[in-house]
Amino acid sequence: MLARPERFFEDRFGLTPSVMERLLGSTLAGRVDHADLYLEYRINEELALEEGAVKKASRHVSQGAGVRAQSGERTGYAHTDDISLGNLEEAARQARAIADQSSTSAVVPVGPGRIPHDLYALPEPPIAADLSRKVSLLKQVDAAARAMDPRVRQVIATLGSEELVVLIATPSGWTVGDVRPLTRLNVTVIAEDGGKREIGGYGGGGRVQFDFFFEEDRWRRFTAEAVRQATLKLAAREAPAGNLTVVLGPGWPGILLHEAVGHGLEGDFNRKGTSAFSGRLGQQVASELVTVVDDGTIENRRGSLNVDDEGVPTGRNVLIENGILRSYMQDRLNARLMGMQPTGNGRRESFAHPPMPRMTNTFMLAGQDDPEEIIRGVQRGLYAVNFGGGQVDITSGKFVFSASEAYLIEEGRVTAPVKGATLIGNGPEALTRVSRVGRDLKLDEGVGTCGKDGQSVPVGVGLPTIRIDGMTVGGTQV
Amino acid sequence: MIDLLGDLLGRATRAGATSADAFVVEEQSFSAQVRLGQVDTVKHAREQHLALRVFVGPSMAAASTSDLSHESVQRLADEAVSLARITSPDPLAGLPDAADLARAIPDLELDDPTGHRLDPEDKIELARRCEAAALEFDPRITNSEGGDFSDRQARYAYATTHGFGGAFRTSSFGLSVSPLASEDGKMQRDGWYHVTRKRARLESPEEIGRIAARRVLRRLGARRVKTVEVPVIFDPDMAASLVRHIAGAASGPALYRGASFLLNRLGQSIAAPSVTIIDDGTVSGALGSRPFDGEGLPVRPTVLVDKGVLSAYLLDTYSGRKLGLPSTHHAARDGSGVGVSTTNLFLAAGVADPADLIGSVKSGLYVTELIGFGVNGVTGDYSRGAVGLWIENGELAYPVEEITVAGNLLDMFQAVEGVGNDLAFRDRTAAPTLLIGRMVVAGT
Numbered sequence: 001m002l003a004r005p006e007r008f009f010e011d012r013f014g015l016t017p018s019v020m021e022r023l024l025g026s027t028l029a030g031r032v033d034h035a036d037l038y039l040e041y042r043i044n045e046e047l048a049l050e051e052g053a054v055k056k057a058s059r060h061v062s063q064g065a066g067v068r069a070q071s072g073e074r075t076g077y078a079h080t081d082d083i084s085l086g087n088l089e090e091a092a093r094q095a096r097a098i099a100d101q102s103s104t105s106a107v108v109p110v111g112p113g114r115i116p117h118d119l120y121a122l123p124e125p126p127i128a129a130d131l132s133r134k135v136s137l138l139k140q141v142d143a144a145a146r147a148m149d150p151r152v153r154q155v156i157a158t159l160g161s162e163e164l165v166v167l168i169a170t171p172s173g174w175t176v177g178d179v180r181p182l183t184r185l186n187v188t189v190i191a192e193d194g195g196k197r198e199i200g201g202y203g204g205g206g207r208v209q210f211d212f213f214f215e216e217d218r219w220r221r222f223t224a225e226a227v228r229q230a231t232l233k234l235a236a237r238e239a240p241a242g243n244l245t246v247v248l249g250p251g252w253p254g255i256l257l258h259e260a261v262g263h264g265l266e267g268d269f270n271r272k273g274t275s276a277f278s279g280r281l282g283q284q285v286a287s288e289l290v291t292v293v294d295d296g297t298i299e300n301r302r303g304s305l306n307v308d309d310e311g312v313p314t315g316r317n318v319l320i321e322n323g324i325l326r327s328y329m330q331d332r333l334n335a336r337l338m339g340m341q342p343t344g345n346g347r348r349e350s351f352a353h354p355p356m357p358r359m360t361n362t363f364m365l366a367g368q369d370d371p372e373e374i375i376r377g378v379q380r381g382l383y384a385v386n387f388g389g390g391q392v393d394i395t396s397g398k399f400v401f402s403a404s405e406a407y408l409i410e411e412g413r414v415t416a417p418v419k420g421a422t423l424i425g426n427g428p429e430a431l432t433r434v435s436r437v438g439r440d441l442k443l444d445e446g447v448g449t450c451g452k453d454g455q456s457v458p459v460g461v462g463l464p465t466i467r468i469d470g471m472t473v474g475g476t477q478v
Numbered sequence: 479m480i481d482l483l484g485d486l487l488g489r490a491t492r493a494g495a496t497s498a499d500a501f502v503v504e505e506q507s508f509s510a511q512v513r514l515g516q517v518d519t520v521k522h523a524r525e526q527h528l529a530l531r532v533f534v535g536p537s538m539a540a541a542s543t544s545d546l547s548h549e550s551v552q553r554l555a556d557e558a559v560s561l562a563r564i565t566s567p568d569p570l571a572g573l574p575d576a577a578d579l580a581r582a583i584p585d586l587e588l589d590d591p592t593g594h595r596l597d598p599e600d601k602i603e604l605a606r607r608c609e610a611a612a613l614e615f616d617p618r619i620t621n622s623e624g625g626d627f628s629d630r631q632a633r634y635a636y637a638t639t640h641g642f643g644g645a646f647r648t649s650s651f652g653l654s655v656s657p658l659a660s661e662d663g664k665m666q667r668d669g670w671y672h673v674t675r676k677r678a679r680l681e682s683p684e685e686i687g688r689i690a691a692r693r694v695l696r697r698l699g700a701r702r703v704k705t706v707e708v709p710v711i712f713d714p715d716m717a718a719s720l721v722r723h724i725a726g727a728a729s730g731p732a733l734y735r736g737a738s739f740l741l742n743r744l745g746q747s748i749a750a751p752s753v754t755i756i757d758d759g760t761v762s763g764a765l766g767s768r769p770f771d772g773e774g775l776p777v778r779p780t781v782l783v784d785k786g787v788l789s790a791y792l793l794d795t796y797s798g799r800k801l802g803l804p805s806t807h808h809a810a811r812d813g814s815g816v817g818v819s820t821t822n823l824f825l826a827a828g829v830a831d832p833a834d835l836i837g838s839v840k841s842g843l844y845v846t847e848l849i850g851f852g853v854n855g856v857t858g859d860y861s862r863g864a865v866g867l868w869i870e871n872g873e874l875a876y877p878v879e880e881i882t883v884a885g886n887l888l889d890m891f892q893a894v895e896g897v898g899n900d901l902a903f904r905d906r907t908a909a910p911t912l913l914i915g916r917m918v919v920a921g922t
Contacts, residue, residue, distance in 0.1 A: 053566035400850035400863035474882025
């Protein structure tokens, strides 16, 4: 794979900077507030093992272009997966048609601004690693899982690798590109004991090379975690139902932030006034122990980007500082309409979608407390350490996230494992009840995918151990 | 398109495949969103996708591309065949028996070529009318996430090296709106939509807008309730989500992996006798219909649950062979290979008037929205966030939110105490109103 996106699209499709400038300039200039061209080339590879054998291998190539024209609050977007000049001109005409009645006279020039980061240059991208090594990793996972516990009945291991080359061009002749590697190993285990079956899963990855899975024996740890979770759940009892003190473990439970405050702080919802956080900048929305940041600049993380999908370098954006709402996450459109600066959060699933404000890596900063002491302070509560997905209604603020590994806390001690249960809360209130923040901030392993408006993008989350004084736990034990 | 597939399959065979199948999709779509009366986003799209699955002896691999050039098609064949050399042999892998392939391709009235001939301005106008009807309905409706019109036309073709070749066209048209209402400083959002294969059958934008308005208004003033075990009524759309969970657990890949709460339950009672669930891909003009499945097998009705008894699984050829059963012709395709999907899946209508079901509940929950992913397909354990209306003395009394409903899907389906007579095919999966005798509602 070429290191320079500009050359890549020039060599492959003949799209030189001057061709792109002419395309955007002649069709779009002088009529709209903003216009851009987004080019994408993606190779994706998936290997799947089940029943001890790698039965599925697939490779997908997709390429395409999206042309966008914006005028006021209007966006015209056209995309095609046939990258030829004729098609792009047609797409530009379609995109422009919608924005034609612009009141302003010229395209606002978009300059390079901050310099893009260099967060994931790899000696060997994961897509290029030897297939036979990948196959043998999956077989190692299978053998290890079965050796760890005789109750393991089924092991499903998947390894995905991707390379995405993007190029963003604006009518002022400015272009910026990015080459984004991504890989992920997932292990799912089904355990059976006395006719009872349970499922456990674990995994990780990032914008890293294939060897990442062998460093620190990660693959073995992921496997052991999946086995541990499946077998632990075989002994789980009914989860409690009702309002309880909840202690969340570090790392992936940071999905709480993603749902409770993250989506509600995306610029589009706030510009439109549809978020429960609309108009609340400067107000207290969390306990003063809580500082939440969205940081797209962490090296090799799944949610990190050198530049967002509008060419804006990502940043470390403080969303909530000591409980006070400080900022929203913005793309260019919503930043312009709200009179704010873009924050490097304009993202899209692919060329088939216009960008919108999205999270990158969202986490809470560490506090002062000893995690064990946080648990010791709880008389009766729930200790939740692993989660499945979550969802939020940004307008009412109600959010859920589903615990897949949780325990009762009784008299300051973690006791029996309980079955999975959904936790529900109200975004603007939930974090005001955070009464303890541990010093053990951890980021997740690199498995998160966020969905919004039908678009999926890779993200990260993180959390130290925290105590929440009261949350509704959706178990069955009344 | 069939010629393109023939060319690709020929190249795959020359590259070393012993058998193969391939499909191609070409689609064109348009969508317009109007927000507060102004055009917000208009999208035009043209996409194509070519996918190949090859068998080299008993080893399988797949590859796909959006680039249909000659060079790319050759690379697709070469890459799939070389990938198949690293996968493990599996004696059960392979195409279905040629004798089972669909002989005729029925016209199921899935497309509406003239329906797409509408100016973008007229499409935008439909979205505008839909949103306006919601906004004008009540002064408490103060904002909106927009009214949307979308249409899509697609051509799909599928061919195999053992003689199948078939193609069909589909159309779809959708209108939706998501209004916001506010009262006492609290906002609520809800919405309504309609999707059809024939534009003429699309409900009027005003009707969709008014239903969305009524739905959002009834959420204003929502409260929480105390944690309690009560009867729970699922409205038709939410009942359909329960039916989808049953279909997921009855699907072949989940079963042969042992990842299903319906494992080894064929022929057993899994629901109350009032529950019958059917999948029928042959319904003319329906959203889930298709003339043949993802492996070229003819589509036909399947009774999944017959008066409470699990009477069939949903199988493609491979998962069927794994389970020692014939395919039920539910193969679905994506670029990575073959899976299982339902077509038009529904829980058959009962005899109860939905109002009588509500009237029969002294204290309970009427669910209108569910959020989150708290469903364990292996155990059937169920726990999701809910929005709805509280029932008191047989009446919908007040809106509720920030609560969960929990149980186990097997217990829930056995506890079905009432099936409404209000089945309507609004989506690929449909159900009437369902009354479940007891579930745990968690709140304060």
